[in-house]
Amino acid sequence: MADEQEQDAVLVSSNNGITTISINRPKQLNTINDAVIEGLHNAWHTFNASDDRCAILTGVGAKAFCAGADLGSFRGEMWESIPNVGVRVDKPVIAAVNGYCVGGGCVLMLYCDLAIAGESAQFWYPEAQVGFTGGVVTGIASRMPLKFAMEFALLGERIGPEQARQMGMLNRVTADDEVLASAERMARTLCDSAPLVVKALKGLMLDTVSRSPLEVAGVARGQLAEVLHSADRQEGIAAFREKRAPKFQGK
Structure with missing residues (x-):
């Protein structure tokens, strides 16, 4: 802790x-x-x-x-x-x-x-x-x-x-x-302001901006880290060891 x-x-x-x-x-x-x-x-x-x-x-x-x-x-x-x-x-x-x-x-x-x-x-x-x-x-x-x-x-x-x-x-x-x-x-x-419009405009503008190689790598590593530390990963490993079907929750 x-x-x-x-x-x-x-x-x-x-x-x-x-x-x-x-x-x-x-x-x-x-x-x-x-x-x-x-x-x-x-x-x-x-x-x-x-x-x-x-x-x-x-x-x-x-x-x-x-x-x-x-x-x-x-x-x-x-x-x-x-x-x-x-x-x-x-x-x-x-x-x-x-x-x-x-x-x-x-x-x-x-x-x-x-x-x-x-x-x-x-x-x-x-x-x-x-x-x-x-x-x-x-x-x-x-x-x-x-x-x-x-x-x-x-x-x-x-x-x-x-x-x-x-x-x-x-x-x-x-x-x-x-x-x-x-x-x-x-x-x-x-x-x-309208939250869906704000979200859409921000997302579209960020998608328009070119990203540096390190920025792209950071985004990819962040996405993979979410999988690595997910409850689904732990469930998948446990299910494999226990020879049962996994119960994934998308978490």
């Missing part, structure tokens, strides 16, 4: 049709460790299973949305935590960004459907300078102009929110103390 610290690495709350998912490591600038990966992966499943119509992804505290990987406690399977890579998410997800958004934090933000940032937010992807990358960031090449994507991924330079918006990474920039409220207003509009 996970200890209390691991259980609290990601917080999930629901209010009036909106699920809020918060990375909860403010003292570590919300860096990603194994507990965060597991927590986000589970949070997307929780959101999928709920009646909520929109999710907001954010970080606890004002200093950082997510400052990338905690290299001292990270096994390199970040793809499991990314919406529509590690877990398919048909409902819209909004990133609410305050403070630092670095490395893997940028990947999480860029794979959300919409993104709002505070005026003091800072973005950079320093993996080429650090000597470490999971490679999933390459998917941004189909989500923003290629020259901008190359500049952001290769140079590791810090950029502010207005430049990030001009590059196609953000939808809106607001005052730092208005980020979450702005995301909630956007989420309310989505919650009040």
Whole structure:
């Protein structure tokens, strides 16, 4: 069983049709460790299973949305935590960004459907300078102009929110103390919209976007992982050993 610290690495709350998912490591600038990966992966499943119509992804505290990987406690399977890579998410997800958004934090933000940032937010992807990358960031090449994507991924330079918006990474920039409220207003509009239309439009647009090889691999691994950890798999193995017909339940 996970200890209390691991259980609290990601917080999930629901209010009036909106699920809020918060990375909860403010003292570590919300860096990603194994507990965060597991927590986000589970949070997307929780959101999928709920009646909520929109999710907001954010970080606890004002200093950082997510400052990338905690290299001292990270096994390199970040793809499991990314919406529509590690877990398919048909409902819209909004990133609410305050403070630092670095490395893997940028990947999480860029794979959300919409993104709002505070005026003091800072973005950079320093993996080429650090000597470490999971490679999933390459998917941004189909989500923003290629020259901008190359500049952001290769140079590791810090950029502010207005430049990030001009590059196609953000939808809106607001005052730092208005980020979450702005995301909630956007989420309310989505919650009040026709859910089947929202789902269809999101799905069709994502199907239009080209996926990077690592993104495709992550999606495939996620689908196979669901089978690997399913009750049906356990039932099939048990039935084979007991020489009886299996009773599959699609779970």
